[in-house]
Amino acid sequence: MSVVDFVDPHSYASAFQPLVSHISFSLYLDFPTSTIHGAALVTVSDEHNGPFFLDTRSLTIHQVLNAQTLASHPWSLSPTVDPIKGQRLDVPLNNERAFLIFAILFTRSNLFNFDFESLWCAEGRVVEVFEMNQPIPPYLFAFAVGELGFREVGPRTRVYAESVPAVLDAAALEFAGTEEMIRQVMIIKQAEKLFGDYEWERFDLLVLPPSFPYGGMENPRMVFLTPTVIKGDASGAQVVAHELAHSWTGNLITNQTNEHFWLNEGFTTYAERRIVEVVQGEDKAALKYWDWCHMRRVSNFYGALKREIGRPAFDEFLKKYITTFKFKSIDTQTFLKFLVENVPGIEKQIDLELWTEGTGIPPDGYEPVSSIYTKIVSLANEFKLGKIPREDEVADWKGQEWELYLGNLPKSVEASQINPRLWPVGGDCVTCMNSFHCACRDNFLVDFLNVKNALGKFQWGAKEVLALDERYRLSESKDYEVKVAFLQLAILSKCRDYYGEVEKTLKEVGRMKYLRPLYTALVQGAGKEEEKILAKRVFNEAHDCYHPIAQGVVESIFAKHL
Secondary structure, three states: OOHHHEOOOOOOOEOOOOOEEEEEEEEEEEHHHOEEEEEEEEEEEEEEEEOOEEEEOOEEEEEEEEOOOOOEOOOEEOOOOEOOOEEEEEOOEEEEEEEEEEEEEOOOOOOOOOOHHHHHOOOOOOOOOOOOOOOOOHHHOOOOOOOEEEEEEEOOEEEEEEOOHHHHHHHHHHOOOHHHHHHHHHOOOOOOOOOOOOOOOOOEEEEOOOOOOOOEEOOOOEEEEOHHHOOOOOOOHHHHHHHHHOOOEOOOEEEOOHHHOHHHHHHHHHHHHHHHHHHHOHHHHHHHHHHOHHHHHHHHHHHHHHHHHOHHHHHHHHHHHHHHHOOEEEOHHHHHHHHHHHOOOHHHHOOHHHHHHOOOOOOOOOOOOOHHHHHHHHHHHHHHHOOOOOHHHOOOOOHHHHHHHHHOOOOOOOHHHOOHHHOOOOOOOOOOOOOOOOOOHHHHHHHHHHHHHHHOOOOOOHHHHHHHHHHHOHHHOOOHHHHHHHHHHHHHOOOHHHHHHHHHHHHHOOOHHHHHHHHHHHHOOOOOHHHHHHHHHHHHHHHHHOOHHHHHHHHHHHHHHO
16 A cells, blocks of 8 residues: 555554544553553444554554454554554454454563453452543543542542542642633633533543653543642642643644644644633733743744734634534644635735744734743843842742743853852852842752853852752752752762762653753763763663653663763
């Protein structure tokens, strides 16, 4: 079969085969052998006569049966494994609509001959039954199994985590405002709804173990979250706002293939800003624009559309768009056709081809105004004069503000431009004149660390790093943004006193946002033989605790620098 017969470059599925309409799973989880035994009843939309391809990965296929007669059904698995698509499972159908697959998933043992029925009926088993009535694309299917507990944080929301009271209580406190976000989205402009009904019934949150490689994943009905977003200040709700927005844009309407990924994340970024606007105000929402660099072009596009036709008309278009295509997957051309049909003349007002096929931000791009962001940039520019923010200027700042401040610091500063009084390694705080236990110490630490790491202008050694930690207790920070920045500095300064903390962090956290900079700091550059040995040893010991995607990231860093 030629390449043109395939609709998705990232899948073996053929354009000539019917869609899968239902899948019914029966899974038996064998924890002692780290094995999942499974049976999948696959139903397609129409009777089909000919090849039928499925994508598989890490599967050992035991047998395939005819769904009606339970007779053995022919099947074949490709001998090679594509790095993206995995292995191709071919189940040729003879005017059939369903078939049954028995397989072993994620096996670490050699159990080829298993009796599924005896396992399923074993004494003392625990059986859980779930039903998903809404159709979803395969990438949104996920399940988690473990000893879990939960806390109620709203009529539609529970926070699940490992059944440890302290973990559950911390998670519940962090995400206590989730239901309010859902409620606000549903009653914008009083009775008028911005995005339409929330179609997923539940919006639960699952705080996963530290090995989870991302900040969050928008699985319908239950969002998966990294535990690193729990910082004790409720700022984790910012991550939840993005995943909540996906409930309409991404989950309800999905990009047909990853070539049209902007339809997912672009609309979601815009929807997230609208949610934040209702909950936290317009100025804070505008700040989100500067926080999503890789989606800034798409955000500009929606801003340009809104400017041309007005917010009320754009809101009506957005609601109609969601209603029309909900529970469907579309591509860019489908969206543009719908846009032109429902906003007459828009193709004359905006160069749609330039916006969707070009690069950079077109001249008619729209950048929202945020007084918060303007102030952040102003403070960052004052760094050239040796000035860092006062305590009252950053009193309301959280992670997002600090991240934007650090990202806007001058990229080149000579030593003569820095006031040494503002970077002390001992004595009292020069902002509030109190001891190193002062409330504004974190303001110093973030400035100091990022200037050091980004600019590399100053040569600090172990003595200075130790003094810095004595003053600000950076190595003890519960905020991994701060802690990882400090540990990078310790590695670059070859302050071996903190190599134990580096190892501990790399073994307790699997989020790629933190693994990438720490492993890179250990192996990048010359004269780091000891650090390279440490990096390889830690990775070998922590390897099985990392997600396969995170494993690949670290391996690519090693391939580049070792």
